[in-house]
Amino acid sequence: MSSVYNSKEKVHKRALEAIGKTLGEIDVKRTLNINNKSYPGNVIEQIWFDHPADNNADPDFPEAGVELKVTPIDIQTKKINKKKITKIIAGERLVLNKINYQNEFGKSFEQSSFWHKNKLIELIQYYRRDVADKKKISSGEMIEDKTKFRVSYANLLTMTELKEFDLPKDTVIKIPEKDLEIIKQDWNKISELINSSKAHQISEGITNYLGACTKSTTSAVFTKQKNTTVPAKPRAYSFKAKFINELINNHIIGKDHTDAIVSIVKDVSELKSKTLEEIILSRFKPYYGMNQNELIQKLGIRIGKSQPQKNINNMIIRGILNLPTTTDEVTSEEIEKADISLKTVALRNGQPKEHFKFMGIPSFINLVNESWEESSVNDFLERKKFLLLVFNDLNKKKKDGKSYEANREKIIFKGATFWNMPISDLDGTVRNIWETEVNKMKNGVELTFSKNDKDEIKVKNNFIKPSLEAILHLRPDAKVAQYKSQYYKNVVDNGIPKKKLMNNARKLPSPAKWINRPENEKENFTDDYMTKQAWWLSKDYIYEQIKGML
Structure with a gap:
């Protein structure tokens, strides 16, 4: 059946006419299920464009060669340098077409389903919510009315040159050549695993701008791949949320949301012979083996007398990558778009100093309700790519035997490496530990009360202890332990009596099982609260990922 939207101009003109309308104004008769997760996309596709839902390999409007995508944008407010900055962000990754491992086998980029279906996308974005309301919505405290979501932008997102296009050019986003080269590199990484019958090893963390996100909410669903009996998770091509963020702020709103953001890759031709990862790592290699003082001098960095150690390392990293020094955050165009997390790994005489915290737990109750x-x-962990920067501290202990010297000449930059968690670790050990610890929370965590010789109270729990094998573990996320709900503590600050809010505990989903707790301590060590926790990766596991560069 031929569509009335048989040219890119007709598709785009219709999309532009939707701007300013709420989903409720389009779905006037309430013909679609508002509780369906896909309600916004269904309203635009099925009602506004009168296009039936399908799973065709062709673009939604095949005669026009245009794929239709509907995606949310949110408002986020952050404090940056003590100022409140409000910006528009992508509400989620932009999910594209499902990957058929058997059909994609042996295809070139130009032959791929990704290129065929997505080289020209009508991107319609609707305003959804303030990010601050997300917790209230997930907890049921606030009910979200999807009919009030309002269409804010409509743009043609193109990876090819548009010729003889008669509509406003300011509503066309041409993906820059540099970005397209990185997208091709990402596609090649996914393709290489498909072609070597290793699609089960694909994760979002292996790529930068173009991802391969999972398409099933249950681990029971798998799909076949060629030349192996090993099944793989169903996945779809997707543009990562941070990549879409940059499109929104630079091309749609027309304002860069990051002050003085710069690029690491200055010349697109460099991407013709090297991957983005190889280019970034090449910037660090000339500095391998240098100590902090040598790096500071070489890079012309000004260090204050009381500059914290962590800040010095960040300043060195920014100096190496030639990034602005006006912020503590290490960021660039490529790091932003690929959502790469930079993490300094501090060693003490070649051995890891500390465990690797990656996520706090705001609510134990919400945690146990997750699958x-x-x-x-x-x-x-499935989508995150880390850039690990390794510093080896050779300083010895001071005479007091408690603290270490801080001679910068003995702190050596050993190198940099990209790392993402292998799917085998994530779906194996990490999943097993996560499920074990969450079940302990559900059934009541075991807490053991004790006092040492100095009459100091210690509370131990029955969570798994970190080791090389036990990759994931729970650890406290507060300096001061607390086992009751928030309260005000009387303190003296500069000789002035004050009340300090103690909010270091979180409510447990089930009562704790106390061992050896005295009756007179029940008020301070309650059944319903425990010190807030965070998820950590064990330092021994992280050491395994970087020991090859030592």
Whole structure:
């Protein structure tokens, strides 16, 4: 059946006419299920464009060669340098077409389903919510009315040259050549695993701008791949949320949301022979083996007398990458778009100093209501790419035997490496530990009360202890332990009596099982609260990832 939207101009003109309308104004008769997760997209596709839902390999409007995508944008307010900055962000990754491992086998980029279906996208974005309201909505405190979501932008997102296009050019986003080269590199990484019958090893963390996100909320669903009996998770091509963020702020709103953001890759031709990762690592290699003082001098960095150690390392990293020194955050165009997390790994005489914290737990109750497939931990570790920067501290202990010297000439930059968690670790050990610890929370965590010789109170829990094998573990996320709800403590600050809010505990989903707790301590060590926790990766596991550069 031929569509009335048989040219890119007709598709785009219709999309532009939707701007300013709410989904409720389009779905006037309430013909679609508002509780369906896909309600916004269904309203635009099925009602506004009168296009039936389908799973065709062709673009939604094949005669026009245009794929239709509908995606949310949110408002986020952050404090940056003590100022409140409000910006528009992508509400989620932009999910594209499902990957058929058997059909994609042996295809070139130009032959791929990704290119065929997505080289020209009508991107319609609707305003959804303020990010601050998300917790209230997920907890049921606030009910979200999807009919009030309002269409804010409509743009043609193109990876090819548009010729003879008669509509406003300011509503066309041409993906820059540099970005397209990185997208091709990402596609190649996914393709290489498909072609070597290793699609089960694909994760979002292996790529930069173009991802391969999971398409099933249950681990029971798998799909076949060629030349192997090993099944793989169903996945779809997707543009990462931070990549879409940059499109929104630079091309749609026309304002860069990051002050003085710069690029690491200055010349697109460099991407013709090297991957983005190889280019970034090449910037660090000339500095391998240098100590902090040598790096500071070489890079012309000004260090204050009381500059914290962590800040010095950040300043060195920014100096190496030739990034602005006006912020503590290490960021660039490529790091932003790829959502790469830079993490300094501090060694003490070649051995890891500390465990690797990656996520706090705002609510134990929300945690136990998550399934593994939709959990924050699984989502984060599946999609996250880290740039690990290793410094080896050779300083010896001071005479007091408690603290270490801080001679910068003995702190050596050993190198940099990219790392993302292998799917085998994530779906194996990490999942098993996560499920074990969450079940302990559900059934009542075991807490053991004790006092030492100095009459100091110690509370131990029955969570798994960190080791090389136990990759994931729970550890406290507060300096001061607390086992009751928030309260005000009387303190003296500069000789002035004050009340300090103690909010270091979180409510437990089930009463704790106390061992050896005295009756007179029940008020301070309650059944219903425990010190807030965070998820950590063990330092021994992280050491395994970087020991090759030592």
